[in-house]
Amino acid sequence: MSYIMSRLPVVAQARVRPKSQLTLPGPVVRAANVGVGDRFVVEVAPDDPDTIRLHRIRDSYAGALKDVFGDAADYLASERATWRR
Numbered sequence: 001m002s003y004i005m006s007r008l009p010v011v012a013q014a015r016v017r018p019k020s021q022l023t024l025p026g027p028v029v030r031a032a033n034v035g036v037g038d039r040f041v042v043e044v045a046p047d048d049p050d051t052i053r054l055h056r057i058r059d060s061y062a063g064a065l066k067d068v069f070g071d072a073a074d075y076l077a078s079e080r081a082t083w084r085r
Contacts (some may be wrong), residue, residue: 008050009029010027010032012025012026012027012028013025014028019040034056038056038057039056039057040054040055040056040057041054041055041057042054043055
């Protein structure tokens with residue numbers, strides 16, 4: 001059975017190891033298509049310390065908007081030229 005095709009959430013236990021290391025369980029890795037080197041932002045809210053959220057940092061987004069303002073140095077120079085001194 002494919003975890004991705006399932007409509008049920010994937011639930012598995014994990015334990016924090018020495019040096020605060022946490023290994024993601026195999027079913028979670030497969031369901032989320034996590035790979036070696038993937039990076040995550042780890043979030044815990046002060047009002048809900050029992051819930052920890054992982055947000056994957058997708059490298060595919062890096063540089064996605066690089067051409068929005070053209071050359072960054074030229075854009076900054078033109079913006080700074082409009083500042084009152």
